Amino acid sequence: MDFAFDARTEELRAKLLAFMDEHVYPAEAVAEEQRAQLASPWDTPAVVEELKAEARRQGLWNLFLPDSEYGAGLTNLQYAPLAEITGRSPQLAPTALNCAAPDTGNMEVLTQFGDEQQKKQWLQPLLAGEIRSAFAMTEPEVASSDATNITTYIERSSDGTDEYVVTGRKWYISGAMNPDCKIFIVMGKTDPDGEDIRRQQSMILVPRDTPGVTVKRAMQVFGYEDHSHGGHAEVIFDHARVPVSNLIGEEGGGFAIAQARLGPGRIHHCMRLIGMAERAIELMCRRAVSRTAFGKALAQQGVVHNWIADARVTVEQLRLLVLKTAWLMDTVGNRGAHTEIQSIKIATPRAVVDIIDRAIQLHGAGGVSQDFPLAELYAGARTLMIADGPDEVHQRSLARRELKKYL
Template identity: 55%
Template structure:
């Protein structure tokens, strides 16, 4: 197994690290100040100037749309394995992926449209998304049902002549608060009489279509995540042309399996970067503080925690790289167990490292003086987003049992769930 990155990836790594040092880290305070100012002025749902000013620089540096593999519309796109170390670097600052047009949910939505959309759909929606001119949201989770089982989804997509009529309520629709959000990728039911996994379809819905109401934003542990945010969206008799359907009626689960695999691994890649950032902040803090007459970093309890953090971060990274390699070589379906495993392992590992870093910072760790509290909130959300731990563990166990029962090819589908 090859553990070294290609010359191209190493060069991109170096270029991205320089960009982070030159532009992203120095802009963190300015970003927070701008968000706070917008909040005081009564409108936090506006694009952040700090990010918008950095986007042209990222594009000029050749650090744009790196996530999308095998697309003629984004020839610079990398394989999952190539993208992993770059996504990790971006993940060290939660808002930085947008600077490179590599942020969720746009990445998953762009990959969905690229893989399953018609050329007309790509012209209308993929091109402006790739150019960073618009943003998007993914509407799957619903407030009235347990969306950890996506067959529970109740949103109706009914054919009416040359249109589909959509009725339903969605929530945790990440990005729907952003005024630049122009298209929803929505999952609903087109045929209640079909098989359990053939009832669902995915459809592209303009966010300004009549009948759509963004009801409210949903904060996470008190954070509004503006201007991105998470929203509850009501759709009442929303009409879209039949050409808006993705791949065809009854193909929703098939599309979701293709979409959520890359989405999950991107989350895990970014989370490795979060864990690295937390470990770095922890070590610096411990070396800068004295308690009971000696540096806190000399206390053996912190040696244990630092060593454990380093071991678990590196273990998790290797698991992520293995999953990325398998997705590139044998496909998402064959790699479904590896994808499920990293989705369980990585957020919990990152939460533990952040928790130790918070402890090392004392009272400052739970304040807004450092990024740790907000990083913790984001990572805790990932134990629910794109499927709760319990669902992934269940799928892993079923695949393992099937293998030891002499059924290595047992069709245990990747869970189609989404929490945010």
Template identity: 55%
Template sequence: MTEPDVASSDANNISLSVRDDGDNWVINGTKWWSTAAMRPDCKVALVMGVTDPDAAIGKRHSIILVPFDAAGLTLVRSLTVFGFRDLHEGGHAEVRFENVTVPKENILGERGAGFSVAQARLGPGRIHHCMRLIGMAERAIAMMTARAKTRAPFGVLLADQGVVQTWVADARTQVNAARLLVLQAAWRMDVEGNKAARHDIAAAKIMVPQVVKDVTDRAMQVFGGAGVSSDTMLSVLYAQARFLQIADGPDEVHRRSLARAEFASAPLIRVI
């Protein structure tokens, strides 16, 4: 979905051209942050583009299946996050489409229904990110506590110093709260469906990366210089948490939708 030349947080801005050419679609444009595109076993791209530029907002885009060996498709590069590459997971690639031609039947779903198809993945994808982030936070806490038990600056173990105890206590409190928010969103998805759970998912997507970033930052402080080096996983965990404040919708977009829902709903408590 994401494109380098437009504000892709508003999916209506997606501008890659998918031109109707009789029995084929002809695709032109550039995407980036395309998940898993660098995997050798990734054979087909799901590409969102404009098939109906004059249609109403929300009906202009479709998703087209494009084989990676199609003429005119170029994997430009694997992107990095703060210098880290995730090629072992398939990377996030910049992909160029130059007069890429595929058959008409390669459309996924109905013409103009690209948003609906994309949203079917984005909600579960966001909660999946949050679940993985909780695991990252637990790893950071485990690393922080283990380090604090073995390092003794000025003759006192870090684990016995009040400021470090505060960091650890706050980390546990934050992570447990974040986990419960994720569980609530997952429960609502199971019971009421993805659409009904969209605001719970948004709340989790806002809170969890921030919590993991805070916890990892304190763990880095406990580790000192080693914490900001590549000798530990902490810098990778921090980069992932920071990245996920943008990926699958930036925090600001989720805050906006959550606030609008709150203003539109009946308050739980009547104010007299």
């Protein structure tokens, strides 16, 4: 395994680091000021569109897509250090580069499984950053960590029309509050009584303006509504009718599509989490050398030394594991990297939460305030111990794979 950056990665890293310094970090405060003046907090501040235009001009666009027909054509190993950099400003940078979830996963689904009409109607405007999208899987009434529990129905119309009827209730549907979110990829059951529980589900495209679709409310995460990412909404599908041609792939293929979608999504989250940890370490060090308590700088306190040293060791370990996972995904595929994908999904969020927590402690009251990004970083990192499968599901699967060697 050679994790040295190749020439193209080095070039993109240099451009992206400069883009962050010159455009993204200065825009963080501007975006908040502009958002306060908007008619709706879910509208996109003008500075975000300016960032997108500049990123596209510089060729820092759709870096996540390995398919060169649609994206930058980077491998996972090439994209990893770039995603890490964007994680330092998770509210702005991924969106600026058109590399923000859930659009990334939805574009991957349409690239791999969409037909030509679906690509033309929905993938192309997503690739251009003209619209946003949402992925509607999680439900409030069932344990959605087990996708076979999903109760949303996708039924063929009984009145002779060539349509599917979608009925169900979803929540924590990321991005759905954004008025630019024009399309939902909905996971539901087309064959709820089928013998194979992993062939009961299908995925279907449901435009936001479809009669019967109601974006009911924004769900909070530790009190945050996450305006910059378009929120996390509760969405009702009440006999929403869409053409049969809106089905993605085949009936019964939803579970397999979800697994294909979640592999890259999980590693992308972990890449960005490392960037979040690096931002927390930077803030911790700046605070330590600038604050005095009990007659000496915080940087002279032994416990602060321990926090900073432990954080640095942890980040270096996590980065190596993420890079190994990216390398395996590139060389043996997502299935061959299953153990490593689950390992980083377990290890990275919980370790980064701990690092951010130490940074908050070092900042005192400021750490939990809106004057520093730490509280929001904490909320985002802590959520990822649940999102894309809670830790316990991955631990269960990983343990079973290990035990299988001895049974």
